[in-house]
Amino acid sequence: MPDTPDKPSSRRAFLTAGAAAGGAMLTAGPARAGDPAITEMQPWRRNLGDPIDDALYGMPSPFEADVIRGRVEWLTPDAYTAINFTPLHELDGIITPNGLCFQRSHAGAAQVDPAKYRLMINGLVERPLVFTLQDLQRFPRENRTYFLECAANSGMEWRGVQMDGVQFTHGMIHNVEYTGVPLRSLLEEAGVKTAGKWLLAEGSDAAAMSRSIPLEKALDDCLVAFNMNGEALRPEQGYPVRLVVPGWEGNMWVKWLRRIEVGDKPWHHREETSKYSDLMADGRTRRFTWEMDAKSVITSPSPQAPVLHGKGPLVVSGLAWSGRGTIPQVDITLDGGINWVKARLSGPSFDKSLHRFYYEFDWDGRPLLLQSRAHDSTGYVQPTKEALRKLRGVNSNYHNNGIQTWHLQSDGRVENVEVS
Amino acid sequence: MPDTPDKPSSRRAFLTAGAAAGGAMLTAGPARAGDPAITEMQPWRRNLGDPIDDALYGMPSPFEADVIRGRVEWLTPDAYTAINFTPLHELDGIITPNGLCFQRSHAGAAQVDPAKYRLMINGLVERPLVFTLQDLQRFPRENRTYFLECAANSGMEWRGVQMDGVQFTHGMIHNVEYTGVPLRSLLEEAGVKTAGKWLLAEGSDAAAMSRSIPLEKALDDCLVAFNMNGEALRPEQGYPVRLVVPGWEGNMWVKWLRRIEVGDKPWHHREETSKYSDLMADGRTRRFTWEMDAKSVITSPSPQAPVLHGKGPLVVSGLAWSGRGTIPQVDITLDGGINWVKARLSGPSFDKSLHRFYYEFDWDGRPLLLQSRAHDSTGYVQPTKEALRKLRGVNSNYHNNGIQTWHLQSDGRVENVEVS
Structure with missing residues (x-):
């Protein structure tokens, strides 16, 4: 395990790890001397950028063109009900x-x-x-x-x-x-x-x-x-x-x-x-199932956001929310639920709003089973999918707030898996 | 004056005023019987809307096409430095x-x-x-x-x-x-x-x-x-x-x-x-003038947002901020600074962030001189433009956090004016 359970990395520990693993993480100026991104004059330094008139209602960078909403073709019959x-x-x-x-x-x-x-x-x-x-x-x-x-x-x-x-x-x-x-x-x-x-x-x-x-x-x-x-x-x-x-x-x-x-x-x-x-x-x-139960998920790393930088300092980022109040605590496990540590919350804690959590640690490159678990202000704790199925069967698609597992592999790829 | 100074309209008082001035503000169902917006079947009720594929990165409604950033032609030499x-x-x-x-x-x-x-x-x-x-x-x-x-x-x-x-x-x-x-x-x-x-x-x-x-x-x-x-x-x-x-x-x-x-x-x-x-x-x-002093402004009504609905219930909306902390209080005057009442803040109060304020009252249709005045968490109070000019002269364009005056006229139009 890259970190001691129940003793999350402090920022200082993280930074020390980062400095120690400097070769993997950061490269000092001279070592990047041959980096063409530094030695070559980039077009945005040589030429004027876009005129202001082009952006009276602004849009994202062309380099973010793939950051769009997604559609699943087989899920709904047509583009009007999609x-x-x-x-x-x-x-x-x-x-x-x-x-x-x-x-x-x-x-x-x-x-x-x-x-x-x-x-x-x-x-x-x-x-x-x-x-x-x-x-x-x-x-x-x-x-x-x-x-x-x-x-x-x-x-x-x-x-x-x-x-x-x-x-x-x-x-x-x-x-x-x-x-x-x-x-x-x-x-x-x-x-x-x-x-x-x-x-x-x-x-x-x-x-x-x-x-x-x-x-x-x-x-x-x-x-x-x-x-x-x-x-x-x-x-x-x-x-x-x-x-x-x-x-x-x-x-x-x-x-x-x-x-x-x-x-x-x-x-x-x-x-x-x-x-x-x-x-x-x-x-x-x-009847009735109006309220959204407390839930959380790790958004990165995840199958669409693999780890590209290899081992060393890794930031886990995720979201937690509850239809019944705020989120005072989110837990993280790296081993599929055996050991849990507290995540760090950053940003506003509003009633019935998303909360952002992070967990930073020094990844040794071994495969992990990543999960997050939300606690809400009523004391409710996010359950496993298995517990939900036992309670409600599998006839319904609605109100699945079960814990999600991502399998981080040594090469940085991430798979959606289930653990029992 | 439409409201007693230092005694802002309560929501209840506002609603009572609204109900009393029902003819001006709201029209009961039967009275709108001839309203073509009700009697005629609108196209969005008869036909399918836009397909989902059109909005993988979404944009505002075509009816909001004039809600864009604005440019002042004479202010800067070209569209690259504008x-x-x-x-x-x-x-x-x-x-x-x-x-x-x-x-x-x-x-x-x-x-x-x-x-x-x-x-x-x-x-x-x-x-x-x-x-x-x-x-x-x-x-x-x-x-x-x-x-x-x-x-x-x-x-x-x-x-x-x-x-x-x-x-x-x-x-x-x-x-x-x-x-x-x-x-x-x-x-x-x-x-x-x-x-x-x-x-x-x-x-x-x-x-x-x-x-x-x-x-x-x-x-x-x-x-x-x-x-x-x-x-x-x-x-x-x-x-x-x-x-x-x-x-x-x-x-x-x-x-x-x-x-x-x-x-x-x-x-x-x-x-x-x-x-x-x-x-x-x-x-x-x-030297140095880095920090932005506490400031506020009424965003509506304002010259680009005239009052179109005539007298009766009116919502004044505005923004206040300080480079030194939060905004615990905003004052409003309707008579160019003679009498002041407290505005209502709604939304988060973050450090060094915009704060939204409102003031609701029953407008009798008489001309008003609308101003807002921010207090920040250090106790600093937003000054008049006159006080700033006395202190700093008029050689500089920078750091003008003086109180802004809008002249609301009986016909609902709003002008940018100065009062002394």
């Missing part, structure tokens, strides 16, 4: 940039004209209301950062498909700063009648996606959002207005939000019965 | 999306090949070192959100130019989450000699931008960053590596970072003498 996976292996920190946010649509990405956008609140209310976008923007706003995870994230791993990369095992997730109006404010404006206990949230795209949401959640922390990471929502994320249902499965975050109906019981519409319901081993359905 | 201003009037929250981040280049945006990227540390060090990008990514990383503000932000207002919009008065600023390695770690790896007190940071573009930075700051909170808002740095922000110098003027955040030389005194290079130095009334230069 899934775009976030390239988690290429990202760091906790914010997902808007251009790379996971999306799942049921009838393609609607292009809604904001001037013709309307939101209706009807049903068991004192005053049925119709809001324009401008009306919504006259209520007091909040700014909060939340993860959105699809209920089917990691679903293909339930029965051991072993997708070839964290983008496809865990990439149905993103994490952005939302600006919006508390749904509570709009419901207070309409006046919910005493009998009102449930909401139906309905989208204005051709699929008219709709989900039942208990009033208690709506009054707690839901937002009617119009901005993400500062700018207007992206079309595929529900422009101009989406519902934000913090910590709950992504399909409830209705995009292109058109209508909120207040009722006295759940509707049991198509997308909450034939889809997005979890079949148990005995054929019965778990 | 300035792209952040459209602050269109944004909310604290994160600036990467595509809209302010940029200033001295020789265009360099397109650096990351495989040929090298960072040298030389001068008064035990071991001169050359790092590849991969070398840098083997050190422990940090994630922190910081504002970057150009020293010349609001500079044109010193002598009262009164630019027509917050994008041009205050848009030389952005705020993103950085992932990078503490500069301290790299300096420890090289071993700074006892005589080493200053650094020269040099860029690898054709302008070879260079700035002197005291060692104390470098060891404190500077980062050698490679990601912004999760993804790789954008080319115009220094891809693949830039220096992050939290709270200090933007030109010190050297882009396309090529070299760090350790020395025993400041270099007084071109970009810290002929440029980016503040001439006083008597012709002498203030």
